[in-house]
Amino acid sequence: MRESVVMKIHYGTALGAVALVAIHILFRMTQNFADSLEFESVIANYEFLPYALLLEVILVLISIHGFNGLRVILLELRQGRTYEKAVTYGCIAAMAAVIIYGSRTILIAGMGIV
Amino acid sequence: MEKQTNREGIKGWLNPTRYGIERFAYWLMRLTGLGLLAYFVAHIIETSTIVDGKDAWDKMLELTQTTEGHIILALVIGMSVFHTVNGIRVMLGQGGIGVGKPGRPDYPYNKPASLNNKHKLCIYASIGLAALAMLYGLQVMFGV
Amino acid sequence: MVDVIEKDLLIVGSGLAGLRAAIQAAKTSTKIKIAVISKVQVMRSHSVSAEGGTAAVIFEDEGDSLESHAYDTIKGSDFLADQDVVERFVSIMPSEIYQLEHWGMPWSRRKDGRIGQRAFGGYSFPRASYAQDKVGFYEMQTLYDTCQKFDNIEFFNEWFVTSIVHDGQQFCGLTAIEISSGTFYTIKGKGLIIAAGGAGRLYSFSTYALSSTPDGLDLAYRAGMALKDMEFVQFHPTGILPSGILITEGARGDGGYLINNKGERFMKNYAAKLMELAPRDIVSRSMMTEMQEGRGFKHETGVDCLKIDLRHLGDDLIKEKLAAVREISMKFSGVDPSKEPLEVRPVCHYMMGGVHTNIDGATEIKGIWAAGEVACNSTHGSNRLGANSTGECLVWGKLTGEFAAEYVLSCKTPPFPLYQVETEEKRIYDGVFRGRGDVNPYEIKQELTDTMNDKAYVFRNENDLITGLKKIRELRELTWKHVDDQAKEYNTNFTNVLELDAMFRVTEVLLLGAIYRKESRGAHARTDYPNRDDKNFLHHTLVYHAKEPIIKTHPVAITKYKPVERKY
Amino acid sequence: MAAIAPQTLEEKPVAVESQSKSITLRISKFNPKTESNRNFVDFTIPYKKWTTVLDAILVVKENFDHSVGVRYSCRQSSCGSCGMKINGKPALACYTKISELNSNTITVEPMDNFPIIRDLVVSFERMFSAHKKLKPYIISEDSEITKDTKEFLQTPEDVEKYLQFSNCIKCGLCNSACPTMATDSSFIGPQALAQAYRYVADNRDKGKNDRLKIIDDSHGIWRCHFAGSCSKVCPKGVDPAMAIQLLRGYLLGFRK
Ligand SMILES: Cc1cc2nc3c(=O)[nH]c(=O)nc-3n(C[C@H](O)[C@H](O)[C@H](O)COP(=O)(O)OP(=O)(O)OC[C@H]3O[C@@H](n4cnc5c(N)ncnc54)[C@H](O)[C@@H]3O)c2cc1C
Ligand code: HEM
Ligand code: SF4
Ligand code: F3S
Ligand code: FES
DSSP: OOHHHHHHHHHHHHHHHHHHHHHHHHHHHTSOHHHHTSHHHHHHHHHSHHHHHHHHHHHHHHHHHHHHHHHHHHHHHOOOHHHHHHHHHHHHHHHHHHHHHHHHHHHHHHTTOO | OHHHHTOOGGGGGGOTTTTOHHHHHHHHHHHHHHHHHHHHHHHHHHHHGGGGOHHHHHHHHHHHSSHHHHHHHHHHHHHHHHHHHHHHHHHHHHTTSSSOOOOOOOSSOOOOTTSOHHHHHHHHHHHHHHHHHHHHHHHHHHOO | OOEEEEOSEEEEOOSHHHHHHHHHHHHHOTTSOEEEEESSOTTOSGGGGOOSOEEOOOOGGGTOOHHHHHHHHHHHTTTOSOHHHHHHHHHHHHHHHHHHHHTTOOOOBOTTSSBOEEOOTTOSSOOEEOSTTOHHHHHHHHHHHHHTTOTTEEEEETEEEEEEEEOSSBEEEEEEEETTTTEEEEEEOSEEEEOOOOOGGGSSSBSSOTTOOTHHHHHHHHTTOOEESTTOEEEEEEEETTTOOBOOTHHHHTTOEEEOTTSOOGGGGTOTTTGGGSOHHHHHHHHHHHHHTTOOEEOTTSOEEEEEEOGGGHHHHHHHHOHHHHHHHHHHHOOOTTTSOEEEEEEEEEESOEEEOOTTSBOSSBTEEEOGGGEEOSSSTTSOOTTSHHHHHHHHHHHHHHHHHHHHHHOOOOOOOHHHHHHHHIIIIIIIITOOOOSOHHHHHHHHHHHHHHHSSSEEOHHHHHHHHHHHHHHHHSSOOOOSOOOSTTOHHHHHHHHHHHHHHHHHHHHHHHHHOOSOBTTBEESSSOSOOHHHHOEEEEEEOSSSOEEEEEEOOOSSOOOOOOOO | OOOOOOOOTTOOOOOOOOOOOEEEEEEEEOOTTTOSSOEEEEEEEEOOTTOBHHHHHHHHHHHTOTTOOOOOSOSSSSSOOOEEEETTEEEEGGGOBHHHHOOSEEEEEOOTTSOEEETTEEOOHHHHHHHHHTOOSOOOTTOSOOTTOOOOOOOHHHHHHHHGGGGOOOOOHHHHHOHHHHHOTTOOOHHHHHHHHHHHTOTTOOOHHHHHHHHSSTTSGGGOOOOOHHHHHOTTOOOHHHHHHHHHHHHHTSOO
């Protein structure tokens, strides 16, 4: 992928995240802080489909943005073909892992299995 | 090797203020980016305990809803506000917006147009807003 | 064993002349391998300091003409210029301005989009094309950047050339030290263009870069080529105090005044018509006279000076057209030219003389050309007009680049005289690098340049010149040939001493020429012979290297302009 | 080496008010080929209000230690030779007056992010080749003139669009201040990027797409994070940070 595409994604995910995180936080602020962390209310949130979807999107956006950010930093830290390959694939792997792990939470909690 | 190439290396990060506020913002942007990423990963792990039922969730809350936990959370709030606001500035700047217009520079050349007051103001604003958000967060978490 | 490199065309010097030649040669054929060798990195050559402008006729529709440019140049030269050379020069110049323009030169523009020109000393039309007051810098950048297009130009940055190798008839190669590693190399080549610049650092008060030492001239001189007209040294009227950095003639071209301590524009007494824009030799002499007659100011350092007043031009015009003057005066002298006049005095600025070449820039040895300030093809005669030198670099850079490239494509190389490399290695390593002594070469250099300031400045006389020559020879006899720094890497102590070595020979040539020329012509003003003497001295002087340097003469080419008295 | 102006024969210097101010000049000495460590050597140097750091270094070289490795040429801030770290920041030695530094000790070191050749002298090879890589010349079919070529008209406003970036003296200060350069050995660097923009902004040039392709690389323009340090230290007002962001504007589609 051209670096410009990667970076456009980086900026795009950031912008998307701004909007969505704002909603996420607003939601949280409808309750007081301690209450919002109560197990039931959290579960209730997850079971509310649009909200779960929102969380999923945030998860994806921020993972992409954050791990690409990390890739950028690591790329600038040291150079070399193998190192750079390792960084790129490492970051993609970590990104995927976080997305999968996070999705599992949303999925399971959202399905009301718990 | 480093001695041969004489690159400043990570040491350059240790001294963020010597080239003015823009360099400081760059430094904070990196730190907050990394901080947020760390928190984000931790947060995913943290929230995943919900899958294991109420007990696990409460146990996690017990671990995290401490004074230290709240201070960290406050920091995260600050970091995300700074990173977001400054991030928007950086994005605009990197798109060539608000970086000034090319023109004849006059001696002394100590006011490059790209390091202009709009950007400086934005940086101060990001720091200010981050501080306010942190105070607000602390107040919510510790306040009555 | 000496390391060997082989190329086709070698160019010594990466100033305006060298770079222009490199481009032209690269354009002529992509097959030839070109090496541009310079003791400084690219873009660090003295040419970047040229400020005011480059003269060319581009407004024929507005009244300018080639004829006028030619005549101004010849009259400015006090009729010592070769007139066929000047005619060729002015006719090629316009296309060079356009060529630079098409390569990206940021010429300052008039409102209508055409290239801006400003007034300059000695011209009857304002024909100095300008780019703010950093003309040389922008020209260098344009040429250097254009060189990047060509893959057959290779730069040898920070290589100090020590000698020219030839078999008596034809060029064979160079010897050089790669400064960063200290390695001594033989560079074989078929053709050579010497573009090693001027030697203004023979004087301690000088506008030149610190790297402008006469080692380039000396290379040719030692190799048996003649140095021509070396007695003609231009003193620019306005070197700022205390550094000697140039305040461009453009400052007067754009309307600046020269004033004495009575507040008068004293030039009215010397050149009523052109005033401050008379040719440089005349303005400099007028200034020296004013100061000697007590109408000067005293600078803080104790030297006499006069002032150049730009206040009436206004801050806006100064910022727009004289940005570098403003920067230089504010930074290096702490004076804002829009608020206070600047303290200036005549300063060593240009060498009219140089390696003797013909109209094509060819030297007396086959396969060797010279271009730029190091050469003397006699465009400038005894006094160069401002803005004509960058032009000369461009025109003869182009011509020699083309001639040399064509030559290189077809010539046969003679067997390489290896013994010359060994001799040279002995000369610099046994004779200089490993020499013993306890005199500080830098002190000797200071004494030498102070002597030149004292004895061979704007006004000269037999007595001073002979004392000067004696002094220089005395200094040479001192055991200065040793180098304290014995490291190989980046040893500039070594190259500095090699430069000093060259200074002895070239100052000697300069002084001999000045003693020989018993007349006053152009920049060479003898108080003991105050008049021009066309009967005995309307010719060039050539000096050849020998145990006792040999002086010869060479005729001036006159086409249609008969020598007359110069009046401005 | 504040040049001493010459005296004509009649003149005698008047007693100059003796300003016996002096500073300690600490010069970093290191020859990587033969030594394993950098060390500092101190000299006490008298100075006047116009004495520059380069003057002071040359006083040392000429009188105390001939071996000091230092690069210089024009002594008037036009040639870009004398960049070095002065009291911790990159600057031109000939363009920094001792009196401006407000410090009794002046430490001079080689610029960061360039390999050291000796003492204060660093290698520019990488910077020069990055410059070349970005095609810093007018790309256009008619850049070579013919017999009938006249000028390409450009208004003063057209010139203004690129002139500022044309002021680059290739001193490398920007590259030595840039935080990415500090760690990334493959980053093109602000000097070359600014020159790429200089030609893109010139209406005589048609090479924009060529250059955009070259800089759109994993060690290209994206490794600039608008830290601005390059513009902060540039001695000629080039403002590479502006040039880079404007250039990136094309890649991001903000500019046409
Ligand atoms: C302050 C100043 C302002 C000027 N302004 C103007 C102006 O406005 N208009 C105008 O027309 N003219 C002007 N001139 C004159 C003009 O700038 C010079 O004549 C011209 O730049 C000379 O260019 P060059 O290419 O011949 O040599 P230079 O630019 O001097 O280059 C010489 C080259 O030779 C190399 N060299 C020398 N010796 C050796 C060696 N031994 N080994 C290897 N390399 C060597 C040097 O490293 C350098 O690269 C000015 C001159 C000065 C001093
Ligand atoms: C939601 C609003 C956000 C915005 C507007 C934003 C914006 C940006 C921008 C513009 C950059 C590029 C900076 C540069 O090129 O110099 C960046 C980098 C980065 N971001 Fe974000 N970001 C946001 C959220 C996050 C979050 C939540 C994380 C953590 C997971 C994160 C992690 C990073 C990292 C690690 C970098 C790399 C640091 C750097 O290059 O300086 N960002 N961000
Ligand atoms: S942009 Fe400025 S700091 Fe960078 S090399 Fe050019 S002149 Fe020097
Ligand atoms: S300092 Fe470096 S990060 Fe960008 S703005 Fe300048 S190139
Ligand atoms: S010596 Fe030329 S920039 Fe300092």
